[in-house]
Amino acid sequence: MRPSGRAPDQMRPLTIEPNFTRHAEGSVLIGFGDTKVLVTASIEERVPPFLRGKGEGWVTAEYGMLPRSTHTRSNREAAKGKQSGRTQEIQRLIGRSLRAVTDMKALGERQITLDCDVIQADGGTRTASISGAWVALRIAVDKLLAEGKLTVDPIVHQVAAVSCGIYQGTPVLDLDYPEDSGADADANFVLLDNGSIAEAQATAEGATYDEEGLLRLLRLARIGCTEIFAAQRKAIGR
């Protein structure tokens, strides 16, 4: 029995509120249950030094948690003067995931930065960030297309992510915080709408797992991502 009473393959209520803020070229407030992440996409007409003059673009991400997005207050990373290893690991994952669906030649020499800021945390903040970031990116790129700055759409797929884990011996989908902190294994999958895998990360916390366990988690992730893909399309009116 899951603490939330959900079925093992049941996602939390999924909410996607596009255009949550007004300055960013793309923005969205995404909710996986009580986990709420604000994602903005910012377009800049320049690329990092290693790409200058190559005719290619770049998509990158930054991630942060508001100090009291969590059950007890965490210190503000800006005040501590550095980002934690966890923060850096997550923002690297978000960036890779979005780059996996972007054609950098088609994007041209510009950079899109996805800022993922956790307003409220209840497990799954990195997967909500990736799933929301795709919507923010889509909105921002649609503006470039509408303005004629791009003629070919550089976004070649949808991408979404969800966590799964083995909780009290049962593989379950979309872990919330009570499950996350007690799970034996904890996995994050980043999937594309054509069924292929962009990233799989599965970590044994208490007990280790085997092939069969890995495949069962992946199967749950497919169920979750199918639901997220639909919600993404609905959010942008397609």
Add this chain to the structure above:
Amino acid sequence: MRPSGRAPDQMRPLTIEPNFTRHAEGSVLIGFGDTKVLVTASIEERVPPFLRGKGEGWVTAEYGMLPRSTHTRSNREAAKGKQSGRTQEIQRLIGRSLRAVTDMKALGERQITLDCDVIQADGGTRTASISGAWVALRIAVDKLLAEGKLTVDPIVHQVAAVSCGIYQGTPVLDLDYPEDSGADADANFVLLDNGSIAEAQATAEGATYDEEGLLRLLRLARIGCTEIFAAQRKAIGR
């Protein structure tokens, strides 16, 4: 004529959404027009080293802007590894303002931290932060009173803040970004509900000003804060 078409003594629409997030002891999303700040109040049963064993509490504040809360993206302070002078100046002001209405003896040896994070910026983020922080603090302290952890209310006044400035020769209330960036003088007043002043800061940007100018700005601030005090009370159901 103000860019927004407002009368000189007219505030922007004021919105206060209490309990915006669920983990913090107090939280609020406050809007001064398009300026939106999320404020959370976190109670910790400990005080900074300089107060230990003195039987007094402490109220402090931290402030941050999400990277794309602004018209163009700013670098994330956590990634830069330090908070700007502006950030530190603002969080010091917020902390002082809230301490001005708190009886530290009555609060007892605990600390309340007010995290003010700007979701969207359109001028007046520090004054919105202070005005919202009072509501978050009030909610958090009400919990302590309800739980019997406090028997005497340590909050002795309401506090609110608003900006004023001289825009194209006319003193105006509650500057938005277009006014703020073009004003000749820019002032922030922190007022108490008994009419007294907790803090006045008035800076000449283009042209300097005189006593009469200072007093006219202060008079506008009183008009604005009266409106904010009412909205604060309404938000907490009093």
Add this chain to the structure above:
Amino acid sequence: MRPSGRAPDQMRPLTIEPNFTRHAEGSVLIGFGDTKVLVTASIEERVPPFLRGKGEGWVTAEYGMLPRSTHTRSNREAAKGKQSGRTQEIQRLIGRSLRAVTDMKALGERQITLDCDVIQADGGTRTASISGAWVALRIAVDKLLAEGKLTVDPIVHQVAAVSCGIYQGTPVLDLDYPEDSGADADANFVLLDNGSIAEAQATAEGATYDEEGLLRLLRLARIGCTEIFAAQRKAIGR
């Protein structure tokens, strides 16, 4: 009764020793009683990136306290690896104050940095810094004029600053440390020699204050700045 025995509107002995060091284009040791600040003005023939190619100059300031300028030793900011919020707040104020009297077009594409280093602290270090910085700036600009690098004087006014406060119920001028640490309200005014106000900052420490209080403090500040303006002129031989 003030701890020093001064009358409420009496400044501490004011000393201005121009050309205190030899390398800087302008330098001064200014004393407000036991508060001693060394200010140097350094001219560089370049401007910050945001001004390049605009034909305008820039005036900026940095502030520091020697570790044992204070009653008990403070940690060295260079050793701690960062400047405190207070330091940054003060250096921003000094910079704004001097820019308020400088015509940046007339200065041309060069930057003048005012380094204010507190040798000994007894209250009022920021106001002594501003008042001394004007003298150092004046000396440095006079060199540019003498060398023919400037033909039009970019300094359009004198600027000076002084602190005032409400000490045991009485408004007093130019607070020393014992008054500063016990004052109910603490204000700093930056005034121009034409009577206008460049900056007013008034903070309630123990008790809040009202319009009348604010105006009485401002009137004291006018008395103090008149004396400082005369001392500034005398120091540069005018």
Add this chain to the structure above:
Amino acid sequence: MRPSGRAPDQMRPLTIEPNFTRHAEGSVLIGFGDTKVLVTASIEERVPPFLRGKGEGWVTAEYGMLPRSTHTRSNREAAKGKQSGRTQEIQRLIGRSLRAVTDMKALGERQITLDCDVIQADGGTRTASISGAWVALRIAVDKLLAEGKLTVDPIVHQVAAVSCGIYQGTPVLDLDYPEDSGADADANFVLLDNGSIAEAQATAEGATYDEEGLLRLLRLARIGCTEIFAAQRKAIGR
């Protein structure tokens, strides 16, 4: 055809030189072909604050690359003043992997730190680090057992890691640098000697992959880790 001429399921020559340095409680120089990592295990009779008084131990890891371990010199992280996101991600992975085979109650209130320093890099530094760290940990714990400080062996399994990837359409084992930089997918598996999985991370670089691809990579990893487990045992004389 692999650049090195190896068969798809062929590891590079594996070398493990135990007791490479003399001060550490355990040390090893491990080589996966031209990748050489020095790992030391340091025992300290204290635990991090979050574990104090709980009767449990801790195993953690740090990772670094010598500036010229790579083809072109990288900046020294100590000189830059911070560890990169990649470094932090890797050292977190190493720590988790070793904790997966350690019984913290049996270890008692002491901490073992595994320092993994890359002397020469040619792909697979993190997997060589994990595989070598187990040997260093084993040697250090054997000393604790020999000295009678421990009576129950806290190491409950062997752990090893290896990278796999899809290179020019073919799944291959133990990528060297030329393969790593050109692979379509890149995976790292951390396996236990009982066949279970401690960690799986698979990232699509150029092309994404599917279940079948993931399983083929995992099968290769099992081949590689079997070889590493044997080499580990041989290195410690078992």
Add this chain to the structure above:
Amino acid sequence: MRPSGRAPDQMRPLTIEPNFTRHAEGSVLIGFGDTKVLVTASIEERVPPFLRGKGEGWVTAEYGMLPRSTHTRSNREAAKGKQSGRTQEIQRLIGRSLRAVTDMKALGERQITLDCDVIQADGGTRTASISGAWVALRIAVDKLLAEGKLTVDPIVHQVAAVSCGIYQGTPVLDLDYPEDSGADADANFVLLDNGSIAEAQATAEGATYDEEGLLRLLRLARIGCTEIFAAQRKAIGR
């Protein structure tokens, strides 16, 4: 011929102004010609962690240059967020030099920090710092003796330092900036009043040197330190 016209074994005019500031337990403004260093000695009734409970004291030093103490402005170390290698090297040297004449048992569990801040630089700032630090330390310790906090004098010798160098083929004493920047070899000697050497550092800049050169520099240093020892005694009235 020296740029200053001095004889090879001639020091610059030596000035020592004791009690230059009022808060520190000991303070001095020392001048070696145009090099001016303010040194303060601060007594704290605590020792660094590695000495706690051992019944011994500690003497340490910090060093800094005001940004415009030099011919062209240097960046402020507090603003850069770190002390340069040169700064750290110098403050370590100052600390060692003063510890060489202090009996830590006799000092008891307290720390004396010598802050050496360069007001104006013209070569020889580290040697002026050491020579001045002894006076500041002496004054501070005399207070401890006068107050009865110490009964045995922990200062067992005088210590002084001076630079020497080979300038255009000639060994010269007490290099000023023009000599320092053009010297073939540059040495700093820290000597005790009993003739023994606490520290010798000699660096070839342009040309290397031999034993004879080293000894000639040391002989010059003895001449200089004899003069400094006399000035130190005179400054403290002995």
Add this chain to the structure above:
Amino acid sequence: MRPSGRAPDQMRPLTIEPNFTRHAEGSVLIGFGDTKVLVTASIEERVPPFLRGKGEGWVTAEYGMLPRSTHTRSNREAAKGKQSGRTQEIQRLIGRSLRAVTDMKALGERQITLDCDVIQADGGTRTASISGAWVALRIAVDKLLAEGKLTVDPIVHQVAAVSCGIYQGTPVLDLDYPEDSGADADANFVLLDNGSIAEAQATAEGATYDEEGLLRLLRLARIGCTEIFAAQRKAIGR
């Protein structure tokens, strides 16, 4: 009697293993007894900003100790976020020493960085670093000569360094850790193969010393460096 049983003028066994790693243009593992330092020389076809366009090259050094190169584990400087004063002092010394034997005009506009990483420490890490750095530099420059990128050899001398000290009243050569931590005086000499001195640093630790002591230490250093020069030549096959 020395703890190691060596004669006062006896070096520890000296080992130089050239080409220890493969990516660097020059590399060497040097051993002074149990002190082992890996030195790599990296050539970059660019110079620091202050040398651009001057037709001159630059030689610089960085130094680090692996966390467990020492008897007890030291914190990793990359994790602490800064290099210690000791580290900076040592890397400055290494750089100066190598520059003393390099003709920067002959080197041309390129930089050679010598990374000295201590694998195992037993006293004398800085002198081993210098002595090994010369070999790494020699190998790297020989490549430039062989490739025809240089036609004139920019290395004009051999340079080597060794520590000496006064241990229990006796001057001894090449201190190991037990001697180093108990010595009354501790000196490092950097000598050239033509007999001249590049750098002499002698510090009194417990007792001070005199001219005669200094000269006796220098004479020991000559004996040690003669041995090192021979080993350097043998290592590069000359």
